[in-house]
Amino acid sequence: MKRVALFVPLVVFAILTLFLLKGLERDPTELPSALVGESFPIFTLPSLGDEQRLLTERDLGSRVVLVNVWATWCFACRIEHPMLNQLAAQGVNIIGLNYKDQNDKALQWLEQKGNPYLFNIVDANGILGFDLGVTGAPETYLVDASGTIRYRRVGVVDQRIWDEEIKDLYQQLIGEAD
Amino acid sequence: MIAELGHFALIIALAMAVLQSVVPMVGSFRGYSNWMRLGSSLSIGQLLFVAISFLCLVMAFLNDDFSLKYVSQNSNTALPDHYKISAVWAAHEGSLLLWALILAGWTAAVALFSRSLPLVLIARILSVLGAISVGFALFLLLTSNPFERLLPMAPMEGADLNPLLQDIGLIIHPPMLYMGYVGFAVPFAFAIAALIGGQFDSAWARWSRPWINLAWVFLTIGITLGSWWAYYELGWGGWWFWDPVENASLMPWLVGTALMHSVSATEKRGVFRSWTLLLAIFAFSLSLLGTFLVRSGILTSVHAFASDPERGVFMLMFLAIVIGGSLMLFALRGPAMQKVAAYSGWSREVMLLINNVILVSAMTMILIGTLYPLVADVLELGKISVGPPYFNFFFVPLTFGLVVAMGIAVFTKWKSTESRLILSKIPVPLLLAIICGGVFPFYLATDYSFSIVAGLTVFMTVWLTATIAVDLIDKVGTNIKRVARLSYSYLGMQLAHTGLAICVLGVGLSSAYDQTRELRMAPGDNAEIAGYTFNFSGVNPVAGPNFTAFQAQIKVTQDRRLVANLYPEKRHYNAGGQVMTEAAIDPSLTRDIYVSLGEPLTGGAWALSLQVKPFVRCIWLGAIMVGLGGLLAATDRRYRRRKKSQTKPAVAS
DSSP states (O other), rough: OOHHHHTTHHHHHHHHHHHHHHHSSSSSTTTGEEEEETTOOOOOOEEETTEEEEEEOOOOOOOOSEEEEOTOOHHHHHHHHHHHHHHHHTOOOOEEEEEEEEEEHHHHHHHHHOOOOEEEETTTTHHHHHHOOOSSEEEEEOOOOTBEEEEESSSSSHHHHHIIEEEEHHHHHHHHOO | OOOHHHHHHHHHHHHHHHHHHHHHHHHHHHOOOHHHHHHHHHHHHHHHHHHHHHHHHHHHHHHHHHHHHHHHHHTTTTOOOHHHGGGGGHHHHHHHHHHHHHHHHHOOOOHHHHSSOHHHHHHHHHHHHHHHHHHHHHHHHHHOOTTOOOOOSSSOOOOOOOOGGGGHHHHHHHHHHHHHHHHHHHHHHHHHHHHHOOSSHHHHHHHHHHHHHHHHHHHHHHHHHHHHHHHHHHHSSSOOOHHHHHHHHHHHHHHHHHHHHHHHHHHHHSSSSSHHHHHHHHHHHHHHHHHHHHHHOOOOOOSSOOOOHHHHHHHHHHIOOOHHHHHHHHHGGGGGGGOOOOOOOOOOHHHHHHHHHHHHHHHHHHHHHHHHHHHHHHHHHHHHHOOOOHHHHHHHHHHHHHHHHHHHHHHSSSOOOHHHHHHHHHHHHHHHHHHHHHHHHHHHHOOOOOHHHHHHHHHHHHHHHHHHHHHHHHTTTTTTTGGGGOOOOHHHHHHHHHHHHHHHHHHHHHHHEEEEEEEOTTTOOEEETEEEEEEEEEEEEESSEEEEEEEEEOOOOOOOOEEEEEEOEEEEEEOOEEEEEEOOOOOOOSSEEEEEEEEEOOOGEEEEEEEEEEHHHHHHHHHHHHHHHHHHHOHHHHHHHHHHHOSSSOOOO
16 A cells, blocks of 8 residues: 555656646647637627726727737736837727726726727626636737637737737738728 | 857767766666766766856857857847846756756765765766756757857847846846756755665765755745845836746745755654655756746746747656656655654654645645646636636645744654643743734834734744744853854754744735835826825936936935935837836835836826835845755754764665
């Protein structure tokens, strides 16, 4: 009996290794392909700063938009924010999805760090986040003019990611929309 | 040319590591003493060549040799020289080379300072360390070569070092952390050598103790520096994020702490032998797992600046061989060492067992929390992230239990303690802790309200320091000269435990009484928090060596007395275009004033974050004391004297 017990650590480690091996095949920063090509989920949620106004998926409009999932508790969002400001200044349409956050803190954040968003969807309970399959903040979705998700980024969008992964697709979608 | 030299030296080091892993091991089985002795010369030779290789990379950075891919990605001509040197370990390839250098350093140290150990044992230890070196050298040469050239199209200018890393904290934090991680390779090698030889007696524990302590001290200091760096450099006043990379360093620390305690019981009383052995394997395994998690990009983290699945596969194979192999060895050879020694209820053995159970549970919680998102993803449960609430939920009660047990443990004796003795010591510290915990929060809060967090914190700190004081008074009595007679390991323990008490105080009070205001301020505006008045007089442009910045001037006063002039900055780095926030801090033991500059707003106004953080400095002060305590214990005379007198140590148990 005692002998068998000594094998426990080895068995636990073997199981762990299998998970790590499986995990390696997956890139946590890439989208589970199921979502690309799907329509943006239906939602009805309040707008940040104007809780009386209800937003729906129609408010994304017939335009190419980036939907950025963010929160004040999210540390990496602080790093990402200047990049969003820069993109907004270049005329990119960005819609914020304020995820599991507090409204006053979120408003304060935008006042302090600048507001790159056309408007912000308040998803205090993570309802829309659940439908989107949000794994955490920040995340960014590129949605085309017909409301179809075309790209998803888990993690920070920085200059490199924008240049290498998003920019061309974004411009192509803009071209399609015109 | 220098780069090729470095590359070549690394290949030679690999060859030496191969020899070092094979020759002494074979010698130890065949009884060839000259084969066994070869281990120490090879380990010193290996250190020499890894050091040459490392120096070559440093030279490449100092010479701005952008034909090296790694240099061009992480340096720039405008970068100050000391950052060019620290840029060597700013990314994956150089970090690994530093890792290999430190491993070679530890190995050579073992070879030099363990001459009194039985030759067979030392040969096997060096051979195991050599095998680990082979793994890292291969990893470097096959998947992450820092000497890779970008020819013929060498860039004229480099991409610059990530501005987050251009900081004194980042010059010393990674080497300290790696000293700790890699240091656990030494007790690991001791454990494997003992398992191979089947000799796991008290001498084994005694020999490995100073090594365990030293590695643990480096890890403690490394983690502390990392936390301090995050606090002042990331610009928003947090000091721990439960990020996977931080967790990866905390796990080996917790297991290392457990190991340090259980090995003392093994040395003194011959108990917990298999357990100590397992902890020695775990501590290093978790260090390797941490490297894997950080370097493979398997988990998303702010620290994962670059990742590559190919490297992940190599690391995982290495992990499987090292950890799987050692656990297999443990499973096969472990039973030979079961030996039971008697101890009862209130004994020190039991208290150390409680310590180990708590520390290992804490580690398990963190491991589960860190890997759960991955496991959930693999099992198709959807992607999940686990946040700070999960970790705090487990960590706070575990810490409480640990601190309570620490206070009692100090009064216990080996084998068994009369419960009357313990019960006679406890009332005074307990009463003191309850009173202080009940009263101080009223005194500390600005509005005389009671905070449960603060109450519990003060309770823990007072309880722990008071029990330590009672025990010291018992031992020293009225004659202060008797302090000199106390052993370094005893004093080290008390210093480290006091450090923990202070650290707990910092963590608890700074989270209970932290005051933060984020607001818009125009030049001339005043704001008040926690009794301090902040006067914002405006923003000026300033230029640094490789950045331009906006610098704000803020005058902090209290009751019209000047407390500090603070100059927070918003930096714009020229090469990469990144924007960084440099917070300005006025530190003191009882509170930090922390100011960071946000975005410019309309009309010359700026967004500012003003924070007052009571006792936050105690976190690092306490942690440093913990580290120093470990260092003091590692220098205990016992280890040195035994080593000298035991030129012919007892091999058989």
